[in-house]
Amino acid sequence: MLDAMLKIAGASREMKILSVGSGLGLFERPLVLELSALGLISQFTGVDINREANQLLRTFLEQNVQDRLHFEVRDESFENFSDQDQYDLILFNHVFEYLSAGQERWLNKALGMLKTGGQIGLYSPLHDEINFYYAKFQEELFKRSPYFSADIDGLLNSLAKIKFERQTIMGKCDLSLIARSELDPAATKLLSFLCQIDAREFDSAQLHEIRDYFLGVEADNWIAHPTDLYLIQQSG
Numbered sequence: 001m002l003d004a005m006l007k008i009a010g011a012s013r014e015m016k017i018l019s020v021g022s023g024l025g026l027f028e029r030p031l032v033l034e035l036s037a038l039g040l041i042s043q044f045t046g047v048d049i050n051r052e053a054n055q056l057l058r059t060f061l062e063q064n065v066q067d068r069l070h071f072e073v074r075d076e077s078f079e080n081f082s083d084q085d086q087y088d089l090i091l092f093n094h095v096f097e098y099l100s101a102g103q104e105r106w107l108n109k110a111l112g113m114l115k116t117g118g119q120i121g122l123y124s125p126l127h128d129e130i131n132f133y134y135a136k137f138q139e140e141l142f143k144r145s146p147y148f149s150a151d152i153d154g155l156l157n158s159l160a161k162i163k164f165e166r167q168t169i170m171g172k173c174d175l176s177l178i179a180r181s182e183l184d185p186a187a188t189k190l191l192s193f194l195c196q197i198d199a200r201e202f203d204s205a206q207l208h209e210i211r212d213y214f215l216g217v218e219a220d221n222w223i224a225h226p227t228d229l230y231l232i233q234q235s236g
């Protein structure tokens with residue numbers, strides 16, 4: 001996933017990047033580290049409604065890139081976010097699937113915040129492999145159907161004056177951490193990732209039930225995690 005971003009960065013120096021739904025920055029942290037080591041980024045702005053995650057990301061940036069670039073992490077929703085800056089790259093990394101509505105408004109807002117030639121990088125899961133089970137889990141437990149890349153295709157095809165390209169990235173997820181009988185904090189973290197909710201909220205019996213759910217669907221402890229990356233630009 002980083003490689004695709006580095007290709008964009010190679011085309012422009014001193015990039016200003018906005019990440020919408022930056023959260024803990026699992027993806028943003030290595031990206032910012034790598035780009036700042038190469039001198040390719042001048043500013044990073046994150047925006048997220050999760051204050052706890054924002055503070056952890058802020059601390060990481062303070063400890064690692066304080067003297068190398070200007071950064072800020074804002075505690076607000078993208079709906080309320082306003083900024084005079086124009087960006088070279090606006091990231092939505094696994095964010096659209098958490099919105100109950102408003103994806104088209106978000107895209108239009110981001111398109112209006114791009115510099116000339118700037119791009120939106122949008123990562124969205126395919127409804128397949130691990131994501132198929134995540135969707136099943138969400139539907140059974142919360143009666144909601146997550147947004148997948150097929151929905152993004154439909155949305156992008158309905159928008160005028162943009163061009164986009166898509167590539168599929170086939171990640172892999174190792175389930176062996178949760179295969180142990182003891183569910184330690186690292187295993188709980190992985191379960192949170194798998195079901196996309198904070199698994200620390202569950203008691204031990206519930207944790208084991210979720211664990212068995214995922215182990216029950218995969219025999220060899222590895223499961224594919226397919227994601228589509230969309231690169232979107234204004235056209236005309």
Ligand SMILES: C[S@@+](CC[C@H](N)C(=O)[O-])C[C@H]1O[C@@H](n2cnc3c(N)ncnc32)[C@H](O)[C@@H]1O
Binds near residue numbers: 020021026049076094
């Ligand atoms: C799966 S996380 C992705 C985090 C991050 N991009 C990463 O790669 O680690 C999705 C994030 O979207 C954030 N989010 C959800 N609704 C939002 C909104 N209306 N405005 C800003 N962020 C939002 C959540 O708080 C969460 O941190």
